[in-house]
Amino acid sequence: MPIFKYFLLIFIGMIFNLPTTANTTAQVSMLVNSCVVCHGNDGSSLGPATPTIAGMRRFLFVKAMQEMKSGKRPSTVMSVIAKGYTDNDIEIMADFFSTRDIVRYPQTFDAKKAQKGKVLYEQYCKGCHNIDGRVESLSNIIAGQWIPYLRIRISEFQHTDYSSPIMTSTLEYFVQNNSEESLENLIQFYGSYQ
Numbered sequence: 001m002p003i004f005k006y007f008l009l010i011f012i013g014m015i016f017n018l019p020t021t022a023n024t025t026a027q028v029s030m031l032v033n034s035c036v037v038c039h040g041n042d043g044s045s046l047g048p049a050t051p052t053i054a055g056m057r058r059f060l061f062v063k064a065m066q067e068m069k070s071g072k073r074p075s076t077v078m079s080v081i082a083k084g085y086t087d088n089d090i091e092i093m094a095d096f097f098s099t100r101d102i103v104r105y106p107q108t109f110d111a112k113k114a115q116k117g118k119v120l121y122e123q124y125c126k127g128c129h130n131i132d133g134r135v136e137s138l139s140n141i142i143a144g145q146w147i148p149y150l151r152i153r154i155s156e157f158q159h160t161d162y163s164s165p166i167m168t169s170t171l172e173y174f175v176q177n178n179s180e181e182s183l184e185n186l187i188q189f190y191g192s193y194q
């Protein structure tokens with residue numbers, strides 16, 4: 001085929017996150033079955049401190065797994081779990097979870113705080129995290145994640161060595177101009193997205 005068609009196909013594959021390797025269904029289920037116990041059916045979590053990983057962009061999934069495996073990113077259980085998987089296993093699981101639809105289960109939230117959070121979100125977060133709660137290719141989905149998990153994740157950027165120059169400085173700037181407590185309004189806003 002003409003060379004440009006070949007590149008076009010590769011490009012389309014990249015856009016749609018098409019699996020790069022063919023794996024048997026049995027192999028895929030065997031791998032992901034041990035994840036869905038905690039992460040929920042197809043990766044949509046039933047809470048409260050486990051994130052939804054359905055629909056997580058492929059390369060971010062791989063990055064998160066590798067960072068937790070190496071201990072670069074703080075975690076409670078995942079550093080141990082991730083050590084049990086090879087790079088190839090991680091790629092296979094990334095193909096699976098990145099192509100699942102996200103299901104947002106209802107959770108209780110404080111409507112007043114969420115309303116205040118919406119205003120703050122528009123001012124401080126929307127520039128990078130769009131209405132879908134997804135940074136274009138930069139972070140996992142935030143909107144509709146479990147509130148306790150969001151609290152943990154945000155405080156990791158603030159209070160651990162996990163280096164995210166962007167988020168750590170954004171949160172510092174936010175707290176300077178508002179208060180530590182008003183972060184909760186943002187968390188309630190993102191949690192209210194169902």
Ligand code: HEC
Pocket residue numbers: 031032034035036037038039049050051052053061064065074075076077078079081085093140
């Ligand atoms: C015992 C429960 C449990 C199991 C089993 C488990 N996870 Fe997790 N996972 C968590 C928790 C809790 C976190 C949050 C980080 C932490 O505290 O370890 C997490 C975080 C993650 C993240 C980061 C998501 C983000 O938003 O950055 C990914 C990716 C992930 N897990 C993938 C997997 C995969 C793949 C498997 C199966 C091989 C798996 N997990 C099995 C509980 C679990």
Ligand code: HEC
Pocket residue numbers: 051121124125126127128129135138139140141142150153154163164166167170171174186
């Ligand atoms: C300048 C761009 C930028 C702005 C503004 C920004 N973020 Fe982020 N955010 C990022 C990037 C990049 C990441 C991924 C960081 C990482 O995982 O190392 C991220 C990650 C996150 C995560 C973790 C998601 C996951 O993968 O589990 C949360 C939660 C979050 N941001 C909340 C917020 C909130 C709340 C605001 C508003 C106060 C905000 N962000 C403003 C760029 C931004």
